[in-house]
Amino acid sequence: MITGEERVLKRILQVLADLWQRMRVTFARFPLTIICLLGAVSLIFYLIANGGGLQSLDMMVQKLMFTFLLGAFLGVTAQFLCERFAPVARRRLLVYLLSLLLIGGYFLILYPAAGISFEVSIRTFVAVFAMFCAFIWLPSFKGKFDFNLSALIHLKAALVSLLYAAVLAIGSAAILAGIDILLFDISSDSYAYLMTIIWVFFAPVYYLSLLPHFNSDLGTHREAAAEASHYPGFLEILVSYIAIPLAAVYTMVFAAYFLKILVTFKWPAGQLGGMVLAYAAAGLIIYILASPLENRFAALYRRLFPFFLIPIVIMQLISVGIRLNAYGITESRYYVASFGLFSLVCGVLLIFKPVKRNGVIAVLAGLLAIASVVPPLDAFSVSRRSQINRLETMLTAEGMLQEGAIKARADAPEELRIEVTNILQYLNSRDYIKYVAWLPDEFDPYRKMKDTFGFESAYRDSGVDGGYFYLTSESGEPYVVSGYDIIYNHYSYNGGEKVTNKDFTIEGQNYEFVLHRTSPLELFIEVIDGNGQVLVSTGLYEFIQPLLPDSQSRKKDITDIDTMTAEVEADGYKLRVVFQSINGYVGNDQEQRIDYEVIVLFGVPR
Secondary structure, three states: OOOHHHHHHHHHHHHHHHHHHHHHHHHHHOHHHHHHHHHHHHHHHHHHHOOOOHHHOOHHHHHHHHHHHHHHHHHHHHHHHHHHOHHHHOOHHHHHHHHHHHHHHHHHHHOOOOOOOHHHHHHHHHHHHHHHHHHHHHHHHHHOOOHHHHHHHHHHHHHHHHHHHHHHHHHHHHHHHHHHHHOOOOOOHHHHHHHHHHHHHHHHHHHHHOOOOOOOOOHHHHHHHHHHOOOOHHHHHHHHHHHHHHHHHHHHHHHHHHHHHHHHOOOOOOOOHHHHHHHHHHHHHHHHHHOOOOOHHHHHHHHHHHHHHHHHHHHHHHHHHHHHHHHOOOHHHHHHHHHHHHHHHHHHHHHHOOHHHOHHHHHHHHHHHHHOOOOOOOHHHHHHHHHHHHHHHHHHHOOOEEOOEEOOOOOOOHHHHHHHHHHHHHHHHOOOHHHOOOOOOOOOOOOOHHHHHOOOOOOOOOHHHOOEEEEEEOOOOOOOOOOOOEEEEEEEOOOOOOEEEEEEEEOOEEEEEEEEEOOOOOEEEEEEEOOOOEEEEEEOHHHHHHHOOOOOOEEEEEEOOOOOEEEEEEOOEEEEEEEEEEEEEOOOOOOOEEEEEEEEEEEOOO
């Protein structure tokens, strides 16, 4: 007779066997994605083993991470392409070879680059988003599978995999902690290794394992797809009686604001972008999830939402238009405007198309994403041309740009100086300065403004929220170098090279400065030995916080050398940072950043 304990054990073993079988099938079904995930796990293991963590990502590791990210999504897209089209399935090996070539080509494009630029990052993530849209939509091509059910299956799979991964992570961490406290010491790196396996490998693989063969004619596959398409009761309650009413209330807020505009004739001038973007994105997702439902709330939402979406998006487009007319196009405004047009088109199509054709939303989103990264109408080319043209128009109107040559003018109007500074610093942060033909070679908007334009960088006061500032140490003031063995000068600006590595030798021992931007406000400095061990390190933002403006915009201050010096020591290793200059923006209504010019001194124990 089988005891209760034996039944429980048997059930656990059966669950583990089913899980292993599911994972094994997934390995065979998505081999390219599995390889890329294993590559990402290996890189993170490498970082953990070398004591670095994410802050120590060197440039090659960053490039490989981006490559594996792109490859993982490309692998899923390739597999769904094979499953949807029988002729393609017969050439599955060729499809995967082409995918490998695309991944290799992407890496070869990144390989010679000095770093992962803002443009490369955005292009990569937009391409990943386009592939996500593609593999959600592919099973529903020509009505082969209901798109709404496909989206539902993906959502359920994501939620279940996240839940399983969270439970597994908490339980595993608790077990390790118990062993560490009660039995024997466990390295803190063990937690990092474990979390990497769970979140970087297990969670996405289990998510993929929950996706059925949408377009298969096999009986078992069709049964699995039908079972996966079941709409859970809790999700129906969440969508019908929580999400839809909240969306309705938010719609009424927009309606009231629209009436306010009609009364005051004061049109929005930029504050609507993010709010409408969130409203439209959430509304479209709810629309898709509500499409399979037959209750009254869902039916009413499907009928009315497109009619409310259209005027709200039109308001947003007017707001964006005012902003573009005043300040030109930037990447963020480009995407906000593009999403507004996308939402407007979706609203019109949803009025006339049946809910079974909601796949058009994913198709439009994917096409828009691709269009935004393909020259000459991509976000980066359009933004660059817009800001350069705006700069040239302003300078020409003031007589400072004539026949392709700059005429310096010390008495330029303050508004012009502010706008020229803003545009040049934007172009510099995106590495677009090289496209301005009339600027001198090696122009730096932080150092050579007066030499080129006749005036220093100028910034708009920003009131109680702080603002732009420029601090410099006393010119010509000597500083003590005794007790230190090496000195290094470094300039770091937000948008520039993220990681700088400088090797040096002291008494036959190899060392390395590693300076990396961990955020727009932080520059982190560490010194490592020949074995990759961190000897001494510090972040700079904590030291300079007392110097930052609080109630008034501080355009330029000269500060004594002691105030502009930070010192740290660890196990006899000494690190001194002398701030030559600090400038940036710390307000709340624009992108925050701090640029550092520092002298770094390092000394070994004596």
